[in-house]
Amino acid sequence: MSFPLSYEDKKRAVLLLIVAVVLAWVGIDAASGGAEHWQRVFARLPLLLTGSGSGWPVEGGFALNILLSIASMALATLIGLILGLSTLARSAIIRLPALAVMNFLRNSPWLVLLFAMLYILPFEMRIFGVSVSFPPFVKAVIGLALPTGANLSEVIRGAVQSIHSGQWEAARSLGYTTGQIYRYVIMPQALRRMIPGWMNLYALLMIATALATVTGIQDVLTILSTSLAMESERVIVYFYLTILFLFFAYCYPIAVFARRLERAVKGDNL
């Protein structure tokens, strides 16, 4: 670090100062009677993180939120790919329904979609003679994957459309079929531009997993509202702060990294 400090350095110093003030406040608060509150939070931290009092086995809590976000993202990627490529299809029979579905999913609130999946999906369904059961966790995965997939399809569409049309023309003149053009020419380039959007969506999805508390799975918010109901009102504030911090600590690095990638990818217009 060189003196005089640059603008960015000064800004970073202020941010550090704010963190220091918050830590100092926590310290002062702990010294003036808040310590027992924090002790209660620490005693319950394994419960919040893994859903079981001793920390093992993992039964829920924040770990379940992470698991839910990963499972939903996997499904959403599949949905998004199918939906995104369908909205790019040249035939209107495929494109228009795909656009309608995408707009419908994008325009409805996540919470309502989650509730809808909760009630619309049956407990068990027979598909081709195989009975598939839908426990609340699976319903939550589907409910969260639908809007994420619709948003992802937009990311995919944008990335594919951002590839210069010259690439299409060149590939077509070389005799490639549409499938081959996608596989060998467009997708390898578009994939690179999709990654920041995909990561941003993952951070958004992780944040949205807090909604899954309405399905009754033992996620971190459900545990907070049920298992900790006997805690005093004032302690609950400390619990809320802890959970807010957990989400922040998980999502912030992802969002920052996505933004950095976005900046790196931006401008490589071939």
Add this chain to the structure above:
Amino acid sequence: MFGLDYSWLADPAYQQWLLTGVINTLKLAALSSSAAILIGLLGALGLTLRIFWLDALIELFVEVFRNTPPLLQMLFAYFTLSTLGLKVTDPSTGLSVPLLSAFACASISLSLFGGALAIETFRSGIESMPRSIIEAARSLGYGRWARFWRIEAPIATRICLPGLTNILTNLFKTTSQASVITVPELMYYAGQIYNDTFRTLEMMILLLFIYVVLVSIITFAMARLEAFMAFPGYGKGH
């Protein structure tokens, strides 16, 4: 059709509930959207001043609100402001009631959440303004204010409009989460109705339909506004 039964919709009580719910949702959305835009403008303006501590504070605000769940923010606001927060004694009953209702807490937390998104959008809008335009204006002899009002602001507004549409629809959709802290909006009444009638599937389909229609109206209006304001070279004017 499909065995769906919407006969309960004929009940005036349920109609009244749905109507109240829609009105409350619209109120909440309108209130928090306007507050969010205001916060966004102030924040983005603050960022252009290039004061390092203000910059750091705004950045922290944006990152915290963007990277934590709005539902949790709302619960936290409700809990600290309403349950533990300021209380007033109701003179008629002598009970102490929270000064801020669930509705107030929801609008406050939604405003802050939307405001954080708006700051980010407006900032990137201002940043994406081509430097050559400012230089051209300066070379034409525009003063600082004239340049801002006649050149920068009109262009920035147009650049920001698509992002603003996103914020408004996002905020509108997030209002449904206020039902969790017992704000009597659309989602809340929907829950009441299907608890009453057990027509869950029908209610959900109707609810999704209402939300999609309302959000589509916002998107449509914003698209019209964009088209109306378009000028060659920017946004829709391409």
